Amino acid sequence: MNSTMKNIKYVLLSAILIGFTACSDDDSNDVVIVPVPELNTGELDLSTYVAVGGSFTAGYSDNALFKAAQEKSFPKILSEQFAQGGGGDFTQPLANDNFGGLAVAGNRILDPRLVFGGAGPVAIESLIGPKTVSTDIAINNPTGPFNNLGVPGAKSFHFLAPGYGSLANFPVAANPYFVRMTGTTPNASVLELAMAQNPTFFTLSEIGGNDVLGYALSGGESDTNAPNYNPITPNAVFEGAFAALVNGLTVNGAKGAVTNVPYITSLPHFTTVPHNPLDPTNPDFxxxxxxxxxxxxxxxxxxxxxxxxxxxxxxxxxxxxxxxxxxxxxxxxxxxxxxxxxxxxxxxxxxxxxxxxxxxxxxxxxxxxxxxxxxxxxxxxxxxxxxxxxxxxxxxxxxxxxxxxxxxxxxxxxxxxxxxxxxxxxxxxxxLPSEQEEIKEATDAYNATIQSVADAKGLALVDFKDILQKAATQGVSDGDFIFTTALVRGGLVGLDGVHLTSRGYAVMANKFLEAIDAKYGSNFIEAQVKADVGTYPTNYSPTFQ
Structure with a gap:
């Protein structure tokens, strides 16, 4: 039981009861008071929460990693709910500004975020002019350790790779986002940095997502000499990596929640542009x-x-x-x-x-x-x-x-x-359809591994595949909102067509809480200790700094 929550909250539900009594002919309105229980964290110890994952974990949105979106990442939102049940501090490797992008010693390597240009996504600099990318992995990295170890672009096996966060290995064998996290231990792996914090609870999300996403984003490029060649990770490699991650994170008895991999071709990055966009009324065509x-x-x-x-x-x-x-x-x-x-x-x-x-x-x-x-x-x-x-x-x-x-x-x-x-x-x-089938087959194989490992280790499983499929077909509800995967107007997916909006990350956090409650006997959702999705934005103004 959470000893800090001493006040019982109430939800007032109005019910009109129409009846006849001997002493009155008047209709009467009764108010039914349904008490909301105190938060009960069940068998969880949330004192040290560590999040391991890819770009969703990091809070990546609108094709960039920027400070405001990071502060509304789903792990950060989760940590705020966990804090009501004994959770501790949650630190993140925040970017330096809200424009996004990365630089190395003053040289830009990744561009700032996308914004809504009226008709669709556009580069922020097309509206507000050139901006200096101030987050520089060579000169101004933040100091860890970090509870949020979300690494955009990381594939399953990268989380185990030594030197993946070493500037000396960039750009051939290092990830610039992870370079910002390793500090004085540049050769440490993501898993090593997570285990060093001895987590009592962890989330492991999107493992496997980038293993198929890179291939899909390249259009299924099969030419090994092509600059955008990005093959699907073999299932045997994924299986070994995922098992090693879970074994490492649970070595001291930590409990956790993992996600499966959605069919990424359901994302608006792949469904927005129609196959028949050539309009005969277009004077140029x-x-x-x-x-x-x-x-x-x-x-x-x-x-x-x-x-x-x-x-x-x-x-x-x-x-x-x-x-x-x-x-x-x-x-x-x-x-x-x-x-x-x-x-x-x-x-x-x-x-x-x-x-x-x-x-x-x-x-x-x-x-x-x-x-x-x-x-x-x-x-x-x-x-x-x-x-x-x-x-x-x-x-x-x-x-x-x-x-x-x-x-x-x-x-x-x-x-x-x-x-x-x-x-x-x-x-x-x-x-192509054949490439879509390759992606689906790999995703299904990854998910079979994830399900098996989660069951064996007694972990909560967030069915992200089902959530995304429902969002793409009928919509997913949370509070007063129904979310779809439609670009811009669906509310769930950001302007790059792949990553979530901040409101979408709040929805994801609540889905984690539902799975955690079901597995570990906590009652976050019933106690209304959850994200109020309506308070999170779906986009950020071009002038937002």
């Missing part, structure tokens, strides 16, 4: 549709000829059209396209409409073959990442330079370099 359909018409005949009608590209003059994408799972028929075009007696006349001589036929045939050998229009099964919205319909300058180097004029090179229209969107902009 609509008038070009007849010419585009003429160009693709010649290639569509070849698709039919090789038995691949599902690859045909047709733009509608009356409805929204799907973008053109490169699908690496398709058989590459570049050679067949080139050969068919070269064999066509009408091809020289076809290219003449672009001002090209007949002698250019081999060049153009090869370019069309290589461009559309693995292309198709997107379907509703494809997921376009959030950032694709800013490049669809724009001219790819690298493609222009390449085509000009092949002998095309700048004007013609530009016409064949329009992202998602004449230039198929490459892998980094699209998560």
């Amino acid at each position: 609509g008038p070009q549709i007849p010419m585009l359909n003429s160009i693709f018409g010649a290639i569509n005949q070849i698709y039919d000829g090789v038995g691949q009608p599902n690859r045909k590209v047709v733009f509608s003059e009356s409805a929204a059209s799907a973008v053109v994408i490169r699908d690496e799972t398709l058989t590459d028929i570049s050679a067949q396209i080139t050969g068919a075009l070269m064999a066509s007696p009408t091809f020289p006349a076809f290219i003449a409409q672009f001002g090209l001589p007949a002698q250019a036929a081999p060049l153009v045939a090869n370019l069309l073959g290589s461009t559309y050998g693995q292309s198709r229009q997107a379907t509703s099964e494809d997921l376009l990442v959030l950032k694709s919205s800013s490049i669809i319909g724009t001219v790819n300058t690298d493609s222009v330079a390449f085509l000009m180097g092949q002998g095309l004029s700048q004007q013609l090179a530009g016409q064949f370099s329009i992202e998602g229209i004449t230039l198929p969107l490459v892998d980094k902009w699209v998560v």
Whole structure:
């Protein structure tokens, strides 16, 4: 029992009781007083709470880590509730300002936060001008130890890695956010820093999230030489890392709560941009549709000829059209396209409409073959990442330079370099169905491990997967609010489409409390010792400092 809570709180529920009595014909209104019990922490010792996890644990929001959002991280919110049941101080490695971003010795390595620009997310500096990133991992790191060991970007095995917080290892083998936490022990692992505090209670959250998120954010990039290559962590690696983390955190008998991994492709980063964003009423697109359909018409005949009608590209003059994408799972028929075009007696006349001589036929045939050998229009099964919205319909300058180097004029090179229209969107902009299945299979395997370990160790389990699925379909309620995963207006997910708003973190904290109550016999929710989600913001003004 929490001895500090001596006053019983009450909730007043009004009930109208209509009845007839011998002494009065008047209707009567009775007030039913339902007492709220004192907080009972059950079998918990909350004196030293340590949070280990990724960006959600850190309070990352709107594509940055900044002070105000950190102060409303879900572990911080939890610690405030725990304080009413004997919890101690809770320290965090706070950023230096509310703009966000990181620097190393004065050189910016990560940009400040996103803000709402009226129509959607924009960089804060686009509205208020340039800002100096004042949080510098080389010169002004805070002093620990820290109860919040949330490390944005960390994968499961990173939490065990020595030197992951050493500036000397940056940028190859160190995380800049963790560099801010290690202090005089730069080679200590995240787990070692957590265990050094001898926690009596811990949360272990988002372990496994970054193990699939990086792959999804890259559009499922499979080219090992690509700069954004970020493969899914093998389940055996994840399983060993998760077990080691839990074993370390519970070595002295600490109790705790863990989360499973959601299907991250349900996040608005992957669901906001439609597969068919090309509007025929757009003056930059609509008038070009007849010419585009003429160009693709010649290639569509070849698709039919090789038995691949599902690859045909047709733009509608009356409805929204799907973008053109490169699908690496398709058989590459570049050679067949080139050969068919070269064999066509009408091809020289076809290219003449672009001002090209007949002698250019081999060049153009090869370019069309290589461009559309693995292309198709997107379907509703494809997921376009959030950032694709800013490049669809724009001219790819690298493609222009390449085509000009092949002998095309700048004007013609530009016409064949329009992202998602004449230039198929490459892998980094699209998560294909096959890639989504890879993510789902890995997530399911991780969650089986998490469930097994949590059961074996007697830990509370927060079903974050179920919470996110409900938010994406029917909404999740807390207090007077219903939260969805809709970008900007849903209230749960911030402007980067991946991380939660501060209000979303308050919802997450309450979900932790529900799971803790169910597992350990406490009554935080019943005693109304929980976050009042309405008091937490969903966004921060561009001028907020």
